Amino acid sequence: xxxxxxxxxxxxxxxxxxxxxxxxxxxxxxxxxxxxxxxxxxxxxxxxxxxxxxxxxxxxxxxxxxxxxxxxxxxxxxxxxxxxxxxxxxxxxxxxxxxxxxxxxxxxxxxxxxxxxxxxxxxxxxxxxxxxxxxxxxxxxxxxxxxxxxxxxxxxxxxxxxxxxxxxxxxxxxxxxxxxxxxxxxxxxxxxxxxxxxxxxxxxxxxxxxxxxxxxxxxxxxxxxxxxxxxxxxxxxxxxxxxxxxxxxxxxxxxxxxxxxxxxxxxxxxxxxxxxxxxxxxxxxxxxxxxxxxxxxxxxxxxxxxxxxxxxxxxxxxxxxxxxxxxxxxxxx
Numbered sequence: 001x002x003x004x005x006x007x008x009x010x011x012x013x014x015x016x017x018x019x020x021x022x023x024x025x026x027x028x029x030x031x032x033x034x035x036x037x038x039x040x041x042x043x044x045x046x047x048x049x050x051x052x053x054x055x056x057x058x059x060x061x062x063x064x065x066x067x068x069x070x071x072x073x074x075x076x077x078x079x080x081x082x083x084x085x086x087x088x089x090x091x092x093x094x095x096x097x098x099x100x101x102x103x104x105x106x107x108x109x110x111x112x113x114x115x116x117x118x119x120x121x122x123x124x125x126x127x128x129x130x131x132x133x134x135x136x137x138x139x140x141x142x143x144x145x146x147x148x149x150x151x152x153x154x155x156x157x158x159x160x161x162x163x164x165x166x167x168x169x170x171x172x173x174x175x176x177x178x179x180x181x182x183x184x185x186x187x188x189x190x191x192x193x194x195x196x197x198x199x200x201x202x203x204x205x206x207x208x209x210x211x212x213x214x215x216x217x218x219x220x221x222x223x224x225x226x227x228x229x230x231x232x233x234x235x236x237x238x239x240x241x242x243x244x245x246x247x248x249x250x251x252x253x254x255x256x257x258x259x260x261x262x263x264x265x266x267x268x269x270x271x272x273x274x275x276x277x278x279x280x281x282x283x284x285x286x287x288x289x290x291x292x293x294x295x296x297x298x299x300x301x302x303x304x305x306x307x308x309x310x311x312x313x314x315x316x317x318x319x320x321x322x323x324x325x326x327x328x329x330x331x332x333x
Contacts, residue, residue, distance in 0.1 A: 016052075020056070020072075031079075050077065050080040053076055053077050057077055103280070103282070108323060109276050113249035113256070117248035120248070121207075121244070123210065125214035125217070128212075128218065129221070133218050143216065147183065147212065153219050160219070160225055164220075164225070164228050164232045184243075184244055188284055191205045191247045191251045192247045192250045195277075196251075198259045199256060199259070200255075228305055233312075234316075235294055235295070236294040239290055239294060239316075240288065240295070250277040253280075254274060254277050257270050257273035
């Protein structure tokens with residue numbers, strides 16, 4: 001019986017292999033040098049060879065021929081299908097499509113999750129601000145020692161002011177700012193990555209980050225430096241905190257899909273939700289990089305409070321318009 005199958009498979013391959021090889025030569029030429037490398041005869045032959053090979057695959061599957069032949073034909077037809085019907089988009093086109101359409105539309109689609117993420121962050125920040133203002137001991141509950149680095153309720157107003165405008169080396173706000181950026185980047189990544197656990201870790205991380213933000217502002221505000229610390233924060237925080245909020249939204253989107261899968265399995269629902277969430281998260285990485293540039297250069301080169309606010313508010317406005325502003329071609333997408 002096995003010998004008959006082997007003989008049948010050998011005969012089947014011998015009768016059709018020439019067309020398979022011809023198709024493979026054409027596909028290799030396209031994959032290596034593009035469609036322009038084909039002759040007119042090869043361009044005309046490509047659809048015919050694809051249909052012939054597809055027919056061979058159907059026969060091979062129906063008659064249970066050699067598995068190696070079936071796998072080879074499946075690979076060959078898949079490559080041909082992509083060449084014939086797949087979108088041939090250049091790298092530049094893919095990048096421009098991501099920035100002009102995919103990323104902002106992904107953010108817009110997740111606006112509800114973004115609103116919840118922003119509300120959690122704001123709620124925690126306001127609560128921490130009120131608690132620390134009324135009882136400075138709360139500061140030590142919310143702010144890790146490694147992040148405080150001397151900027152505590154016990155610090156004088158002059159000391160706190162100096163940290164906002166001068167880089168004092170290992171003891172200055174520059175180290176704190178770098179640590180804060182690293183901390184916020186980790187929060188963003190974990191807020192997204194842990195969203196599958198029914199959104200709970202994501203919500204906790206957003207609250208935690210809000211507590212740190214509110215308690216930090218509170219100690220400066222207590223020394224009448226609220227306006228000044230706001231300028232220092234907003235120049236990069238408008239982008240950085242927005243990025244964390246979007247990362248939280250992406251995590252919540254997946255968590256919601258896992259918690260309420262509908263007619264799909266939880267895995268299928270999470271996989272379906274992962275498309276928009278992953279696009280949004282790719283943009284978050286870009287935002288964090290941009291925020292790092294703003295933090296590094298803005299903190300060192302710009303010390304005027306009004307200019308800091310102008311840059312921060314302008315950046316925030318640009319992001320909001322970019323994500324949620326009207327798009328003329330949106331309906332075509």
